[in-house]
Amino acid sequence: MANILIIDDEKSIRKTLTEILSYEGYKIDEAADGAEGFKMFKEKSYDAVLCDIKMPKMDGLEFLEKAKEANPDVPIVMVSGHGNIDTAVDAVKKGAYDYISKPPDLNRLLITLRNALDKTSLVAETKVLRKKVNKTPQMIGDSVPITKIKDTIEKVAPTDARVLVTGENGVGKELVARWIHEYSNRSKGPMIEVNCAAIPSELIESELFGHEKGSFTSAIKQRIGKFEQASGGTLFLDEIGDMSLSAQAKVLRALQEGKITRVGGDKEISVDVRVIAATNKDLLKEVEEKNFRLDLYHRLSVILIHVPALNERSDDIPLLVDHFLESVCAEYGIAKKGIDKQAVKALQEHRWSGNIRELRNVVERLVILSGKTINADDVENYVLPANKSNV
Numbered sequence: 001m002a003n004i005l006i007i008d009d010e011k012s013i014r015k016t017l018t019e020i021l022s023y024e025g026y027k028i029d030e031a032a033d034g035a036e037g038f039k040m041f042k043e044k045s046y047d048a049v050l051c052d053i054k055m056p057k058m059d060g061l062e063f064l065e066k067a068k069e070a071n072p073d074v075p076i077v078m079v080s081g082h083g084n085i086d087t088a089v090d091a092v093k094k095g096a097y098d099y100i101s102k103p104p105d106l107n108r109l110l111i112t113l114r115n116a117l118d119k120t121s122l123v124a125e126t127k128v129l130r131k132k133v134n135k136t137p138q139m140i141g142d143s144v145p146i147t148k149i150k151d152t153i154e155k156v157a158p159t160d161a162r163v164l165v166t167g168e169n170g171v172g173k174e175l176v177a178r179w180i181h182e183y184s185n186r187s188k189g190p191m192i193e194v195n196c197a198a199i200p201s202e203l204i205e206s207e208l209f210g211h212e213k214g215s216f217t218s219a220i221k222q223r224i225g226k227f228e229q230a231s232g233g234t235l236f237l238d239e240i241g242d243m244s245l246s247a248q249a250k251v252l253r254a255l256q257e258g259k260i261t262r263v264g265g266d267k268e269i270s271v272d273v274r275v276i277a278a279t280n281k282d283l284l285k286e287v288e289e290k291n292f293r294l295d296l297y298h299r300l301s302v303i304l305i306h307v308p309a310l311n312e313r314s315d316d317i318p319l320l321v322d323h324f325l326e327s328v329c330a331e332y333g334i335a336k337k338g339i340d341k342q343a344v345k346a347l348q349e350h351r352w353s354g355n356i357r358e359l360r361n362v363v364e365r366l367v368i369l370s371g372k373t374i375n376a377d378d379v380e381n382y383v384l385p386a387n388k389s390n391v
């Protein structure tokens with residue numbers, strides 16, 4: 001339930017507001033002047049504040065100014081007497097959410113407050129989403145291979161060199177690509193990802209290079225391809241080993257000449273793109289088997305980064321477990337659970353498939369099924385082969 005702070009020097013007004021709002025289920029704190037109110041505002045987190053304008057010590061406007069500085073996201077509703085409607089309007093200009101007049105009209109009070117609280121939850125939601133959308137996840141680990149990878153990323157990122165990232169499924173290849181982009185001079189540009197394995201071979205060319213209207217039956221509109229979308233940024237070609245030979249020929253040309261032509265078009269379009277590719281296949285073997293072009297392989301693999309599977313860097317497991325414990329518990333909205341040394345050791349000795357997502361799932365399962373501190377018995381009981389049930 002929402003926490004509301006009421007600041008008013010008139011006891012009777014505080015009492016009325018508190019009665020109405022408590023009845024509606026809000027949790028209320030009261031302060032008798034701006035100074036006391038500001039002290040409480042700093043100490044506790046409120047979802048909204050109702051603040052009188054004329055008060056001794058610190059008046060409503062001063063409170064508003066200070067509170068906006070301390071936490072601009074909390075909506076403040078001014079409560080104004082007859083004489084100071086103008087000041088209330090002024091307060092709204094200075095950042096107050098709205099104002100209500102004394103004596104407070106019940107409906108207007110409740111509606112204003114509800115709107116203000118909706119705003120608070122929207123602001124909070126947007127923050128969470130923004131964090132989710134914008135942030136490249138951390139690359140956890142200080143094992144020798146991960147440290148080397150981080151060093152290489154730092155060296156390679158500012159150049160425009162093409163990078164081929166190899167490794168099994170889910171070992172963190174995309175994360176490597178994201179960090180190269182993030183540390184590069186192109187980080188303000190887009191990072192566009194294409195999963196070559198997920199797109200049917202007859203559509204991959206139009207996906208990569210775009211098409212002109214009417215170039216094939218379903219081409220109803222002109223379409224801009226991923227190469228053009230990534231211009232000024234980075235194009236991440238994931239699962240490149242699954243790309244058809246005819247698309248490979250066109251990608252090769254795009255890399256050689258820095259130009260593409262849309263499917264069904266005849267105009268050459270220059271693109272300024274850095275390409276990072278990834279694969280879980282042995283590309284040289286694919287070359288031998290004539291599934292992959294050697295010339296494209298050479299173009300893509302100026303820098304090679306191999307990301308080892310989890311079993312080859314078990315030194316990183318304690319850090320990864322701690323990291324996932326923190327993020328899983330935060331997602332569930334619970335305090336971070338502990339894990340004892342034996343449990344960590346048991347996780348380190350487990351035969352992992354190599355996929356980091358598997359470790360995260362296991363941590364999530366342990367968080368759900370174990371007590372406050374995860375112990376070795378929990379690991380024994382809950383970290384089971386996929387075909388066994390937890391009960």
Ligand SMILES: Nc1ncnc2c1ncn2[C@@H]1O[C@H](COP(=O)(O)OP(=O)(O)OP(=O)(O)O)[C@@H](O)[C@H]1O
Binds near residue numbers: 174
């Ligand atoms: N070193 C790491 N620290 C923390 N999280 C990691 C690390 N490596 C990978 N992850 C996380 O594990 C998940 C899988 O990583 P990612 O998608 O980069 O792997 P991938 O090799 O590209 O997978 P795929 O082969 O399925 O395309 C992601 O959620 C990623 O953020």
